[in-house]
Amino acid sequence: MFSRLTFPGFRSAERFADLSKFSTYCYIRDQKSVSFIRALPSALNRSISSRSIPLCPPEALSSFTVRKAGRAVFGNRPDLRTRSLVTTSKMNDVSVGFYGGGMMAEAILKGLLNRKTIAPQNMWVCELVQARREELAKLGVSVTADGEEMLSNSNTIFLAVKPNIVPIVLEDVTNFEKQNRRKQLLVVSICAGVDLGSLAAGNPRRKCIRVMPNQACLVGEAASSFTLNKKCTQEDREVVETLMGSCGLLSEVPEKSINAVTGLSGSGPAYVYMMMEAMSDAGVREGLPRAVARQLACQTVLGAAKMALEQPDVHLGELRNRVESPGGTTIAASAILENRGFRSAVIEAIREATNRAEEMSKKE
Ligand SMILES: NC(=O)C1=CN([C@@H]2O[C@H](COP(=O)(O)OP(=O)(O)OC[C@H]3O[C@@H](n4cnc5c(N)ncnc54)[C@H](O)[C@@H]3O)[C@@H](O)[C@H]2O)C=CC1
Ligand SMILES: O=C(O)[C@@H]1CCC=N1
Known part of the structure; x- marks a missing residue:
């Protein structure tokens, strides 16, 4: 004891x-x-x-x-889940602004709103497309096409634009910082392949955090990792832990690992959708109604993921072996997947995505 x-x-x-x-x-x-x-x-x-x-x-x-946490988990047991204990009083001082009101901004906003981590009146979105502004305004957050208005009302700024737009919005941020020297912003980028060095462009004193989430922020089941630059404080770490912890699981990684995270879990939902689509088509081919096949495919992925997360010490191969009865149906199918290079296709695909993120860091 x-x-x-x-x-x-x-x-x-x-x-x-x-x-x-x-x-x-x-x-x-x-x-x-x-x-x-x-x-x-x-x-x-x-x-x-x-x-x-x-x-x-x-x-x-x-x-x-x-420590108080949202749904964040850390360390070498990212498989373990927390549920909300308390939100820090520090969060009362956090106002969140977004550059970009596309798919990912919406997913994170909804993650934060669903968990009541930040009140809608403390969230601003700067988005160029009017239809998107109107859509997001329905969530109760403030919307604008004017970056300066969003920056004036926020202290934690998410960059949720496409990576090639980042230098453009960072110019706005730099100008704002020059004109408002007493206000220090925390810049949180979710952009693939944009490194911490680039995020500090125009202001080497800028506090920057790189997060790689995925679209499951929308349902509070994201798998995200983050890394901080040296200007960030422990409090900044807590802010990102609380914000992104509201959207799912979170782990801190060194910056050199973020591109691998992008390839694995950032892009990952797409691979899983492809698998579910194929399983669903296969069910239809075998005569199942499409709606039934779709539901069976999706629930199978959900159930398998839940079992794997809840038994972190059991090797994934062992979990698979438990389904594969000797001489049964599953091992017959597994033999085909092995023969067609299923696992190596996945491994190579994730390498390709990681390489692409690295390329984007260097060239774009
Ligand atoms: N889509 C995904 O699953 C994931 C995306 N990401 C990263 O998130 C970022 C955003 O991706 P999405 O949300 O998918 O893109 P998106 O295209 O849906 O959203 C980007 C939004 O930015 C707006 N925009 C463009 N220029 C702007 C400007 N100067 N000021 C304000 N708004 C501007 C666009 O109108 C658009 O609505 C990307 O950098 C991507 O690498 C990260 C993880 C997962
Ligand atoms: O495909 C992309 O570049 C983005 C980053 C991770 C997921 N989508």
């Missing part, structure tokens, strides 16, 4: 215990490392049993603090 564990931000350990009833996991970290605790009934007794802390040496515990 480790009663010295501290709970900043919670009025008392009991309060934490109360909140933890709603949570499967929360995470703890100190300055050097990140780990998890499982919010099990042991936490309800003001103390936490060592068995519920698989990744953390007991002697390090007294310096750990329980």
Whole structure:
């Protein structure tokens, strides 16, 4: 039992215990490392049993603090999920602005609104296309075609334009910073292949964060990673953790890994849709009604993903083997997939997407 564990931000350990009833996991970290605790009934007794802390040496515990998180998870157990404990009071001071009101901006906005992480009156979108502005205004957020208006009303600026537009909007940001020297913006880019160095163009003191989310922000099930530049503070990290944690799972990675994240999970929904489309077509070919085939394909992916996430210690190959009965139907199908190079096609596809993100970083 480790009663010295501290709970900043919670009025008392009991309060934490109360909140933890709603949570499967929360995470703890100190300055050097990140780990998890499982919010099990042991936490309800003001103390936490060592068995519920698989990744953390007991002697390090007294310096750990329980942190408040949205749905964020960190460290080497990105498979573990948290549900909302509390939002930080810091978030009351955060006003979010978006350059670009396209698909990804909408997905993130809806993720934030669904979780009530930021009130709609504290969100602004700068979008050039009027029809998109009208669509987003229905969410209750403020819309404008004027970058300066959005910048004046926000302190955390998401770049959600296509990568080739980034230099254009950064010029606006630089001009705004020159005219408003006392206001320091936090710039959060979700743009593929735009590195931290480019994000600081025009102002080497700019605080920049690179996030690679995916479209599942829309349903709070994104798989995202982020990296910070050296100007960012711990508070900035907490802001991005809270914002993007509201949209799904989140992990911090070094910048050199962001292009791989782009290739794997940023683009990933497209590969999975392709798989589901093929499964659905196959069902139709075998005589199933299309609606039934579609639902079976989608739910199969959802169920398999859920089982894999809930059993992080079981190798994915082992999970597959459990479906493959000896001499049965599945192994007959798996043999065809192996023969046609299914796995190597996926591996090469993700390499190609990663290379493309790297190319975009260098040339565009
Ligand atoms: N689509 C996806 O699944 C993912 C996209 N991303 C990144 O997100 C970024 C945005 O992608 P999408 O939302 O898919 O693109 P999108 O084309 O749907 O949205 C971009 C929006 O920016 C607007 N825009 C263009 N110039 C502008 C300007 N100067 N000021 C304000 N608005 C302007 C456009 O009118 C458009 O509505 C890209 O950089 C992409 O790399 C990242 C992860 C996943
Ligand atoms: O295809 C793209 O470039 C963007 C980035 C990740 C997903 N879509």
